[in-house]
Amino acid sequence: xxxxxxxxxxxxxxxxxxxxxxxxxxxxxxxxxxxxxxxxxxxxxxxxxxxxxxxxxxxxxxxxxxxxxxxxxxxxxxxxxxxxxxxxxxxxxxxxxxxxxxxxxxxxxxxxxxxxxxxxxxxxxxxxxxxxxxxxxxxxxxxxxxxxxxxxxxxxxxxxxxxxxxxxxxxxxxxxxxxxxxxxxxxxxxxxxxxxxxxxxxxxxxxxxxxxxxxxxxxxxxxxxxxxxxxxxxxxxxxxxxxxxxxxxxxxxxxxxxxxxxxxxxxxxxxxxxxxxxxxxxxxxxxxxxxxxxxxxxxxxxxxxxxxxxxxxxxxxxxxxxxxxxxxxx
Amino acid sequence: xxxxxxxxxxxxxxxxxxxxxxxxxxxxxxxxxxxxxxxxxxxxxxxxxxxxxxxxxxxxxxxxxxxxxxxxxxxxxxxxxxxxxxxxxxxxxxxxxxxxxxxxxxxxxxxxxxxxxxxxxxxxxxxxxxxxxxxxxxxxxxxxxxxxxxxxxxxxxxxxxxxxxxxxxxxxxxxxxxxxxxxxxxxxxxxxxxxxxxxxxxxxxxxxxxxxxxxxxxxxxxxxxxxxxxxxxxxxxxxxxxxxxxxxxxxxxxxxxxxxxxxxxxxxxxxxxxxxxxxxxxxxxx
Numbered sequence: 001x002x003x004x005x006x007x008x009x010x011x012x013x014x015x016x017x018x019x020x021x022x023x024x025x026x027x028x029x030x031x032x033x034x035x036x037x038x039x040x041x042x043x044x045x046x047x048x049x050x051x052x053x054x055x056x057x058x059x060x061x062x063x064x065x066x067x068x069x070x071x072x073x074x075x076x077x078x079x080x081x082x083x084x085x086x087x088x089x090x091x092x093x094x095x096x097x098x099x100x101x102x103x104x105x106x107x108x109x110x111x112x113x114x115x116x117x118x119x120x121x122x123x124x125x126x127x128x129x130x131x132x133x134x135x136x137x138x139x140x141x142x143x144x145x146x147x148x149x150x151x152x153x154x155x156x157x158x159x160x161x162x163x164x165x166x167x168x169x170x171x172x173x174x175x176x177x178x179x180x181x182x183x184x185x186x187x188x189x190x191x192x193x194x195x196x197x198x199x200x201x202x203x204x205x206x207x208x209x210x211x212x213x214x215x216x217x218x219x220x221x222x223x224x225x226x227x228x229x230x231x232x233x234x235x236x237x238x239x240x241x242x243x244x245x246x247x248x249x250x251x252x253x254x255x256x257x258x259x260x261x262x263x264x265x266x267x268x269x270x271x272x273x274x275x276x277x278x279x280x281x282x283x284x285x286x287x288x289x290x291x292x293x294x295x296x297x298x299x300x301x302x303x304x305x306x307x308x309x310x311x312x313x314x315x316x317x318x319x320x321x322x323x324x325x326x327x328x329x330x
Numbered sequence: 331x332x333x334x335x336x337x338x339x340x341x342x343x344x345x346x347x348x349x350x351x352x353x354x355x356x357x358x359x360x361x362x363x364x365x366x367x368x369x370x371x372x373x374x375x376x377x378x379x380x381x382x383x384x385x386x387x388x389x390x391x392x393x394x395x396x397x398x399x400x401x402x403x404x405x406x407x408x409x410x411x412x413x414x415x416x417x418x419x420x421x422x423x424x425x426x427x428x429x430x431x432x433x434x435x436x437x438x439x440x441x442x443x444x445x446x447x448x449x450x451x452x453x454x455x456x457x458x459x460x461x462x463x464x465x466x467x468x469x470x471x472x473x474x475x476x477x478x479x480x481x482x483x484x485x486x487x488x489x490x491x492x493x494x495x496x497x498x499x500x501x502x503x504x505x506x507x508x509x510x511x512x513x514x515x516x517x518x519x520x521x522x523x524x525x526x527x528x529x530x531x532x533x534x535x536x537x538x539x540x541x542x543x544x545x546x547x548x549x550x551x552x553x554x555x556x557x558x559x560x561x562x563x564x565x566x567x568x569x570x571x572x573x574x575x576x577x578x579x580x581x582x583x584x585x586x587x588x589x590x591x592x593x594x595x596x597x598x599x600x601x602x603x604x605x606x607x608x609x610x611x612x613x614x615x616x
Binding site: 058061106110111112113114116117122124125128129131132254285287288289290291294298301302 | 420594
C-alpha cells in the first residue's frame with residue numbers, strides 16, 4: 001500500500017515540495033535564508049511560466065513584463081494611496097490578466113518564431129514605458145518601499161515570514177499546475193503543443209485554450225512580482241523587467257523539465273541556490289557565474305532536453321521500488 | 331525643415347548598419363531555419379577584436395578588416411560545428427533556447443575578459459565630418475553606410491548569381507527537394523551560418539570607431555535585427571535591407587520628435603503593429 005503510494009511518482013515530489021518549508025528554519029544565517037526565499041519564489045514563477053509555455057511548447061521570452069506589472073502595481077498603490085500590498089497583489093493580477101488578454105488575443109495566433117519575438121517586444125515596450133513615464137514610476141531611479149513592518153504592509157522583520165509566504169505561493173502555483181495537468185485544459189494544451197492542426201481537427205478550441213492558459217500564467221507570475229517587490233523593497237525597471245529575468249524563467253523550467261508540473265520547481269531547487277552561491281563566491285571574477293549557468297543550459301539542451309525530472313523519477317523508482325532499473329525507461 | 335532632413339539622413343545612415351547587421355540573420359533563418367538569438371553577440375565579438383587589434387598593433391578597424399573577418403568566420407564555423415549542427419533536427423524551441431544560452435555564454439565571456447567598461451577606439455577619422463550643402467555628416471558613419479549597403483548588395487548578388495547561392499535559395503524554399511537534387515545540405519547550412527556571422531561581424535567592425543564596445547552591446551542589436559528581419563519578411567535578404575533602413579529612419583525621427591527615450595519604444599511598436607496586421611512582413615509573400 002505504502003509502496004504503491006510512493007511509486008505514484010508525484011507523491012515523492014509533493015513530499016519534497018512540502019518538506020522544503022523546513023529549510024529556512026534549519027539554516028543558520030540570513031544569507032542562506034535569503035537564497036531559500038529566492039528559490040521558493042523562482043520555483044513559483046517558473047511553474048507559472050510553465051503553465052502556458054511549458055505545456056504548449058511555445059516560448060514566452062517576455063514574462064518579466066508580468067513580473068513587472070505585479071511589482072509596480074502593488075508598489076505604486078501602496079506608496080501613493082497606502083493600499084495594502086495584499087490588495088495591490090490582486091490589482092496587479094487583474095491588470096496582468098487584462099494585459100495578457102490583449103497581448104494574447106493579438107499574438108497567440110502567430111506562428112512559433114513570431115510569437116516568441118512578440119513576447120520579447122511587449123516586455124521591452126513595457127520596460128521602456130516604465131523608464132520614460134518618470135512622473136508615475138520614478139523612471140530608472142526606481143521605487144523604494146519604506147520599512148514599516150506589519151502584516152497589512154506585507155513587511156516583516158527577519159526572513160522567516162517571507163520564506164513562508166513565498167513557500168505558500170510556490171505550493172499554490174504547484175497545486176494549480178498539477179490540477180491543470182489532469183484537466184481537459186491541460187490535455188488540450190499538450191495536444192496543441194504536439195500538433196496544433198491535429199488537435200484542432202479533434203475539436204480543441206485552440207484560441208480559447210491558449211488564451212486561458214496564457215492569462216493564468218500571467219496572473220500567477222504577477223502575484224510573484226508583488227512578492228518580489230515586497231521582499232526586496234526596491235524595484236527599478238531593469239532589475240524587474242530585464243531580459244535576463246525573462247530568460248531565468250525558461251532556464252529553471254527547462255533544466256527541471258519543461259511541460260511537467262514539478263519540473264520547474266526541481267529546476268529552481270537546484271539552480272537558484274547554485275546560481276546564488278556561485279555569484280556569492282565568484283564575486284571576484286564578474287561574468288564567471290553567468291558563464292557557468294550558460295554552459296549548464298547548453299549541456300542540458302544538448303544532452304537532456306527533457307530536463308532533470310525524468311532522471312530523478314527513475315532514481316526514485318530505483319530507490320523506493322527496485323522494480324525497474326534506471327535507464328530502462330518509464 | 332533642414333533639421334528634419336538632417337535627422338532623416340542620419341536615420342538612413344544608421345539604417346544601413348542595421349541592414350548589414352540583419353541580413354546575416356535573415357540568411358541563417360531562411361537557409362538553416364534557425365532563429366539565432368546569439369546573432370548580436372558576434373557583432374560584439376567583432377567590436378572587441380577590432381579594439382584588441384587596435385590596442386596591440388595600432389591598426390585601425392579598416393586596416394584590420396581582413397583579419398577580423400577571418401576570425402569571425404572561424405568563430406562562426408566553430409559554433410556551427412560544435413553546437414548548431416547537433417540540433418538541426420530538434421524542436422524549434424530547443425534551438426532557440428540553445429542560441430539564447432550561447433548568447434549568455436558569449437556575453438559573460440566578454441564580461442570576464444574585458445570587464446563591463448566601455449571600450450572606445452579613437453582613430454583620427456572618428457570626429458571627421460563632411461559637408462554636403464547645408465548637411466553635415468560624420469565620415470565614419472558615411473563610410474560604414476556605404477560599406478554596409480555594398481556588402482548587403484553583394485550578398486544579394488551572391489545568392490542570385492552563383493551556384494552555392496542558388497543552392498541556399500533552393501534549401502530555403504524546400505529543403506527536402508534541394509537535398510534530392512544533390513545539394514549537400516549540411517555544408518550549405520554551415521556556409522550560410524558562417525556568412526551570417528561574418529557579415530554581422532563586419533557591421534560590428536564598421537561601428538567600432540563611433541560606438542563603444544561593452545559586453546551587452548550585442549543584445550540590443552540582436553533584438554533590433556529581429557525586428558528588421560520580421561519587417562522584411564523573415565528570410566528575405568532584400569527585405570532585411572529595406573527593413574533596416576525603415577528602422578533607422580523610424581528610430582531617428584522618433585528621437586527627434588518624441589525624445590531619445592522613445593526611440594526603442596517606437597520601433598517596438600512598429601514591430602507589434604506589423605506582426606498583428608502584416609505577419610508576413612512589409613512586403614512578404616503570404
